[in-house]
Amino acid sequence: MRVIAVLNQKGGVGKTTTTINLGASLAKSGRKVLIIDLDPQANATSGLGLDKAIINNSTYTLLSGKSSFNTSVVETGIDNLFILPAVPSLAAAEQELVGVLSRETVLKNAINQAKFDYILIDCPPSLGLLSINALVTADSVIIPVQTEFYALEGLGLLMQTIQRIQSGLNPDLKLLGVVMTMVDSRNALSSQVIAEVKKHFNEYVFNSVIPRNVRLAEAPSFGKTVFEHDKWSKGARAYKSLAKEVMNRG
Numbered sequence: 001m002r003v004i005a006v007l008n009q010k011g012g013v014g015k016t017t018t019t020i021n022l023g024a025s026l027a028k029s030g031r032k033v034l035i036i037d038l039d040p041q042a043n044a045t046s047g048l049g050l051d052k053a054i055i056n057n058s059t060y061t062l063l064s065g066k067s068s069f070n071t072s073v074v075e076t077g078i079d080n081l082f083i084l085p086a087v088p089s090l091a092a093a094e095q096e097l098v099g100v101l102s103r104e105t106v107l108k109n110a111i112n113q114a115k116f117d118y119i120l121i122d123c124p125p126s127l128g129l130l131s132i133n134a135l136v137t138a139d140s141v142i143i144p145v146q147t148e149f150y151a152l153e154g155l156g157l158l159m160q161t162i163q164r165i166q167s168g169l170n171p172d173l174k175l176l177g178v179v180m181t182m183v184d185s186r187n188a189l190s191s192q193v194i195a196e197v198k199k200h201f202n203e204y205v206f207n208s209v210i211p212r213n214v215r216l217a218e219a220p221s222f223g224k225t226v227f228e229h230d231k232w233s234k235g236a237r238a239y240k241s242l243a244k245e246v247m248n249r250g
């Protein structure tokens with residue numbers, strides 16, 4: 001079982017889009033995949049077509065000890081793809097956890113019965129206790145980086161946080177890779193930014209880049225992954241290629 005945290009504390013860089021579509025692609029290649037929605041915005045949950053209003057068990061109830069792992073996981077309607085959904089009250093869990101002993105390992109302990117080939121954790125845009133729980137639970141991290149002028153901003157702090165977890169609570173944690181998102185090949189800035197990110201992260205930058213593609217942006221409004229929305233789109237092909245790289249980097 002591989003547990004991958006999808007994390008960048010910067011907002012709107014493509015974490016959720018990557019989690020959903022990488023997860024869907026891995027599931028399509030026959031892997032049993034669980035997406036854990038660890039963001040109170042619950043975008044992965046709604047993006048996969050789940051109605052927040054009728055969710056009983058969630059990452060909130062799991063982390064607060066009110067539901068078990070097995071009763072919190074739900075089917076997505078896509079073969080091999082499951083989700084542990086989020087609800088907005090997950091924001092409260094972050095506060096409640098502060099007072100809990102071993103508050104950084106609550107998620108890890110809560111999912112110890114999980115049997116999946118891949119678990120992908122969609123993190124909130126912060127380095128708070130929820131993201132720390134993801135880093136303690138995961139064996140590797142994927143960092144989506146949006147191809148824009150300020151792309152590198154915040155990555156120093158993110159790498160320091162990863163190193164802090166490595167030297168303490170999770171020595172096995174690895175950087176799996178950096179994925180460039182919303183790449184516009186007609187824009188010279190895009191290739192400059194990619195070159196700059198490669199200077200810092202070298203071979204950690206995935207060869208697959210995710211283009212800016214309207215199909216990727218539309219899909220969640222239909223509660224669909226890009227593969228159901230338009231499987232021939234550039235976005236779908238890019239995430240299929242990323243999934244291959246992720247499987248090979250195992």
Ligand SMILES: Nc1ncnc2c1ncn2[C@@H]1O[C@H](COP(=O)(O)OP(=O)(O)OP(=O)(O)O)[C@@H](O)[C@H]1O
Binds near residue numbers: 013017043217
């Ligand atoms: N490759 C892409 N092409 C076009 N639009 C994209 C692409 N990737 C993401 N988007 C859109 O950009 C917005 C931000 O993407 P997403 O929600 O995946 O980012 P995020 O990092 O999860 O955001 P947050 O930090 O708020 O959780 C969304 O509206 C999404 O549909």
Ligand SMILES: [Mg+2]
Binds near residue numbers: 015016017039043122
């Ligand atoms: Mg998100």
